[in-house]
Amino acid sequence: MKVCKFGGSSVADAKQIKKILNIINNDATRKYIVVSAPGKRHNKDVKVTDLLIALVEAVTYKKDYQELISQILERFLQIERELNIRHSLIETFRTQLNDYIMRYQDQPERLTDALKSCGEDFNAQLIASYNNEQGIMTTYLSPGDIGLIVSDEPSNAIVLEESYEKIKNNLAHAEGKVIIPGFFGVNKNGDINTFSRGGSDITGAIIASSLSSDVYENFTDVSGIFSANPNIVDHPASIIQLTYEEMRELSYAGFSVFHDEALLPVYRSQIPVNIKNTNDPDHPGTLITNTRQSTGVVGVSCDTGFASINMKKYLMNREIGFTRRLLSILEDMNISYEHMPSGIDDISIILRAHQLEGKEAKLLEKIEHELKVDALSIEKNIAILMVVGLGMKTLVGTANKATEAFKARNINLKMINQGSSEISMMFGIEDKDADQAVIAAYEAYFTH
Numbered sequence: 001m002k003v004c005k006f007g008g009s010s011v012a013d014a015k016q017i018k019k020i021l022n023i024i025n026n027d028a029t030r031k032y033i034v035v036s037a038p039g040k041r042h043n044k045d046v047k048v049t050d051l052l053i054a055l056v057e058a059v060t061y062k063k064d065y066q067e068l069i070s071q072i073l074e075r076f077l078q079i080e081r082e083l084n085i086r087h088s089l090i091e092t093f094r095t096q097l098n099d100y101i102m103r104y105q106d107q108p109e110r111l112t113d114a115l116k117s118c119g120e121d122f123n124a125q126l127i128a129s130y131n132n133e134q135g136i137m138t139t140y141l142s143p144g145d146i147g148l149i150v151s152d153e154p155s156n157a158i159v160l161e162e163s164y165e166k167i168k169n170n171l172a173h174a175e176g177k178v179i180i181p182g183f184f185g186v187n188k189n190g191d192i193n194t195f196s197r198g199g200s201d202i203t204g205a206i207i208a209s210s211l212s213s214d215v216y217e218n219f220t221d222v223s224g225i226f227s228a229n230p231n232i233v234d235h236p237a238s239i240i241q242l243t244y245e246e247m248r249e250l251s252y253a254g255f256s257v258f259h260d261e262a263l264l265p266v267y268r269s270q271i272p273v274n275i276k277n278t279n280d281p282d283h284p285g286t287l288i289t290n291t292r293q294s295t296g297v298v299g300v301s302c303d304t305g306f307a308s309i310n311m312k313k314y315l316m317n318r319e320i321g322f323t324r325r326l327l328s329i330l331e332d333m334n335i336s337y338e339h340m341p342s343g344i345d346d347i348s349i350i351l352r353a354h355q356l357e358g359k360e361a362k363l364l365e366k367i368e369h370e371l372k373v374d375a376l377s378i379e380k381n382i383a384i385l386m387v388v389g390l391g392m393k394t395l396v397g398t399a400n401k402a403t404e405a406f407k408a409r410n411i412n413l414k415m416i417n418q419g420s421s422e423i424s425m426m427f428g429i430e431d432k433d434a435d436q437a438v439i440a441a442y443e444a445y446f447t448h
Ligand SMILES: Nc1ncnc2c1ncn2[C@@H]1O[C@H](COP(=O)(O)OP(=O)(O)O)[C@@H](O)[C@H]1O
Pocket: 006, 007, 008, 009, 010, 036, 039, 198, 219, 220, 221, 222, 224, 225, 226, 227, 228, 229, 230, 231, 254, 255, 256, 257, 258
């Protein structure tokens, strides 16, 4: 039995929906199907999730939002028309949107998550209804129906442990095909909370893990994962197989094709993930598993929007408890950090810059006051480039290749860090150099 997830590009219009139903209906083992909201049909198109976010803004700032409701419903209406659906769901969808707006107009976070969930929710209902009309027994089940319980963290929910058992029990005896909307769950009170953007991958992984699926098939618009972002590097090499660990590092730093938080459930249950292409379903795609033959560097990824807080203090290495007190300050202010490169008398905290919003001045003041540092500065617009590969452990000169390539392109290197697992190497550079650095590193590892 397989759990399959189809991303926004795979369910963007009637033509794509017909393709996914062919894929599902022609394979009896493809039983549990997670769908995203309709994504972009072409480069300049807008994802339904983004239209819903615009609707939230219009409602919040008391602007006229009827036009947006029409635009959102028009996307689904067009799909219904092209599929020749007999029983239209559009008026049910309209009522649902208006109900949420009335119910949550004074609760911005609840409003945001309830409206954002509609893209996936409506699409799942529509696809299930169409497949039934085609004579294939199909059930739509919402995250609430299956017991996908999440933390009460709007737009950033995390699955609660109890969900796995609930989902297993609730889905074990479902008949026919089951279509479930991705991207959201409900908290213990039944309120909708979405995962972070791209979170339908997480829903699929939770369900695959709950049901001990043979494989979690994640269908998108590319034939698997490439060694670098294809929007930056021209025709990068394809990856046939990689490990959960390698994928975690790559998706953490910019491989948007698979959400990094989706890896934990499948890793724990050791369920292979197969990234496949809806437009070329016979292509084997990329398989993510626990182990593979280790061969050098497997990929290069880069993400922007980091900041670095740099501290210097004479004899820092002798001061017992310095790092503990620094981390306590971060904990007290509810700030998480990503990396902590250090020297004898200096230490840097690398974090996602959005963590500093509204907290920067207070954080610097606390560090200055409580740690009595000699120098304190903050650098923004930092990008983190990751070079990843199990085989790096045994290779000499991996860092050298990247630094030489950066030097040749005049890219200023701010820091280098390697974790103890030795499956990745991190390079801190300036945001503006991110794309050039990916091209340089890709050429260094894959074309020479
Ligand atoms: N290393 C990579 N390998 C493959 N695709 C990548 C990579 N990095 C970024 N991408 C982008 O990820 C896209 C697929 O992810 P996404 O847009 O989230 O798909 P979906 O709509 O199916 O959820 C691809 O079209 C590609 O542009």
